[in-house]
Amino acid sequence: MSDLPFILFSLVAAVAAIMVVTRAVAVHALLYLVVVLLSLAGVFFALGAPFAAMLEVIIYAGAVMVLFVFVVMMLNLGRSDRDRERHWMAPAVWIGPALLSGLLLIALCTTLRTIPPTAASDTMAPIGPQSVGLLLYGPYVLSVELASFLLLAGLVSAFHIGRNIRGTGTGEP
Amino acid sequence: MSAASPTHALLLATLLFAVGMLGVLARRNLLLMLMSIEIMLNAAALAFIAAGARWHAAQGQVMFLMILSLAAAEAAVGLAIILRLHSAGRPTLDADTGNRLKG
Structure with missing residues (x-):
């Protein structure tokens, strides 16, 4: 099983996802979202799902993201939108949502700990x-x-x- | 235990879902909220793929296809609504002022 690509793609996906939700310019967030999708395709490939990985690249990172880019271009966002976005992203705004999603993360992680480890993960052949x-x-x-x-x-x-x-x-x- | 085990993939899916929920809750821009929803849908798809790898079954990828079509339909309708709101004379993409659609 391919360990190193999985770890690398997971790290890239997590960091890029955090960058998506913290960018003020919509196009930058969109490009980071493309990075998230491509690295998730790599994760799918490392998990032994090449068909899903290719569909992720073609449909998600290709078609859906082109739709997003098209809408961003039609919306004609400018410098004032970026400044308004920075104003909306004051640090006080993030406290409540960060608490809630941190709670969700802790709850899901404690649930994941109860799952017994996989017995024979080295025998995973690609599907x-x-x-x-x-x-x-x-x-x-x-x-x-x-x-x-x-x-x-x-x-x-x-x-x-x-x-x-x-x-x-x-x-x- | 291998690092590419389905448990670690589920951990990554959990993290991505939490980050996407943070984006949906904290951002006020409709476009950024849609992108965060895409991240959450991808986290769910990753959970399905991981479960399919855990039991070595192809049903996980079948459910991934369903999520893919759902995400495509959701993105199309959501972006059309955003364009309609934008053309209805809204200067911003603020989610709090979504009451100007008129029908």
């Missing part, structure tokens, strides 16, 4: 795309259909919300 595909089009074909319904609903609602966005037409529902 290739073939077994995933056999499951997807075998017992889980209904889930695939439901996911396609979800994507269709997302497409239709994004189109419905986003149309007439400049206020030019009069065709309000």
